Amino acid sequence: MTQSHGFIHQCEQEELHLSGAIQSHGVLMITDMAGKVTHVSANADSLLTDPQAHVALGYPLPAFLHDITAALPELSPGERYIGQCDTPHQEFDVVVTSHHGSGCVYELYPVDAHSAPMVAVSGAVSVPESADELAVQCQTLMDSLLALSGFDRVLYYRFMPEGDGEVLAEACREGVAGSYQGLRFPASDIPYIARQLYLKNPWRTIPDATAAPVPIYSANADATPDLSYVDLRSASPIHLEYMANMGVGGAISLPIIQAGELDALISCHSASPRQLTVSELEAMRGLSEGFNLRLRDFKARRRQQVIDGLQRHFDHAKAVLMRHGELESAWEELSEWLMETFGADGVMLQMDQEYYQHGIGLTPDAMNIVAQQAANEASNVWMSDCLQRDCAEMPLSEVAGVALISDLPLDQHHSVNLYLCRLEHIYDVTWGGNPDKPVDYRDGGSVVSPRRSFESWVEQRLGHSRPWTASARLYLFKLRALLRQAKSMPWSHDAE
Template structure:
């Protein structure tokens, strides 16, 4: 138990007097109600002493049952915002509007100064996609990107396990845990009252934040985003407030999940439609070679490429800006060495060493297209260099700084906008580009089979 229990439960309830004894009587009813808890689950209830009323959160870590007692010093005002009953967003604009409304609702419910939506990118970095701020003088983080090291992996895993994480007073002194066996500390992964990392507290201080609440957005079992609430002064929320905020976030999370599932279905249906068109082109012309003028334009449009190259044996069909034969030979050797049937790069000069000078900065390769027993084809979609610019919240190359006395590390102190420009990059391929290319590979093989069947019927 925490060393400060007597401060709240009375002088007759000290760690020395409670450890090793049956559960205090005022917690027994809560414990009975939470009897069916399993590992990682929670139960929320209330209990009373003569002087105090407590919100109680009971959790199970698989080895122990843990009771978090939140003194209810002042009841929150009645919540006027019910759990959102909005419909599924029709498009990205409506989704953005609902996200903004959610942040505004959370700010109204919590009384915090800032609420932001921090989405994780595939490479692990995070970007602020939406933000509401009480006063303009607090500055804005909207549009800024932060390096993956700002939220370590262990912290991300804890966000997956908990409905919220609160730090009501960042500069409060941690309270020790007292155990019957010296040095023994239970697994606090599901406990919100655990103290914050000193590094994270200093990070908050550098941002001008004294209190924070974070609520996760989870998609497919992965942490997709965090909603972070910041206050310039210490601020403690009641369990009922936190539960209501979690309900709002959970309702949005479900809508976001269903929206993304519907969008994936729409993209798939559109992809099938486009591929049928391409297939019709190849069947109508009777061969890939004959269909090339029409097919190449379709490929450029569908994959937003600057050039496309099809190699069949020793014959090359091109359109737009493509690799030279010398550069192509170096790329083919690199891709063959890696052994992938579909290979993508957005920084070709980096991913393919010894590449000759070329205007092509990004490429998508589809290999080993078996057209018949004698011929194979390879397809190259090319993109030229495009200025890559990201606005970071502080320099991403210096996420931490070392203390002058050599004692470990401290979080970086600057969160001012820092613009990074990179050369040698193409426009990034979409997250679904690899799936599209695998489907394109299957389409080309299927089209060859259909044209052979058409030819066989014609000769009968």
């Protein structure tokens, strides 16, 4: 197992939502359906200094929360209610979430009555018309969040199809040295289990990476609470070490979610601990969500443009087949169209044991391996920019990447596989530090730990083709759908 894979395995074993502890800047209480406290954080008495605010396991919530509980609507799982309350000596922000339908989770954050007023949030912004305009809006968002948060650095970290991340935009306070813009980070930096939690929360805050976690007391000693929807949830020791290695003392992350998937993270860094109020976090979320919606509309518009363009391309391909009357004589012209449309260096049609080829291609054995891999993944449209990585027992070939459409209808008796092939494309990837994690041998173990340097580290990437774009994938799905609908297309087959 490689170091990178070992680190991912190690991170994925952490049950982050079952940490049994919270961060020290707030108080956690969990109630059952009857409103009695089943869990409370160990810092309740030290942060809730008013005697009237005492919390006891097995008893109802303290009276100062009455206005909150009276106004509390019925919450669906993950839904939040945000309010404020006070005692004679303290003010609190309160966040309430449903605890899996069996009660509620209360997060209380002491508020400094003399805190600075919130920075005004800018007004409406139109949906960008181009990728350049989208980039400008993204940079404007970074600048606005930097001013609103008072943090040292704000990054827009977009996830790539293979799971790695790349910093597309950055804003820094004056005097902050270095830049992460344009750097790539491996998928193991934010493992899948952590990404799933980002999908469930509007923000993730770690105000003080050096603070010790606070245990949660339970009325039932065996009942570890699920903290999936709780921002106070304690941070992973691995992540805290990662933050320390980056020189980050406090952090906020805001998810950018597209079609139910984590598309990007906005990450705010402060060299020293820094805590914001819930109102400030809400304001930041409003800015990021506004951009998120514009990004959604921009992507939808671009997808429609791709589909419209494909229809025109498909009409051209259909005209070629109609003009020639059968596939064999149309192949040269049709294959040129396919290579141009999909940016391929070669194209192949496999029909049973026969195939047509134009440009570079795969051997029959390699075609079968690719088709089997697609079948194993139950995908009629399968893409790879590194066949040696994605297909076991792949023979050496000048073809490094393939896009496959399988089971295209030829006639009522036959179907074909369409392979679009790309040559190896050697290029440099600039990482934020060596992506291979170091091995930590402390305490006699051999645990893979977060890397300690984030200086630019250049990898010459071999064995890969030019990557297939999301638009190419959409083209392939649409092309397959259109071909399946085209029952009257004059594709002929002379094998019978």
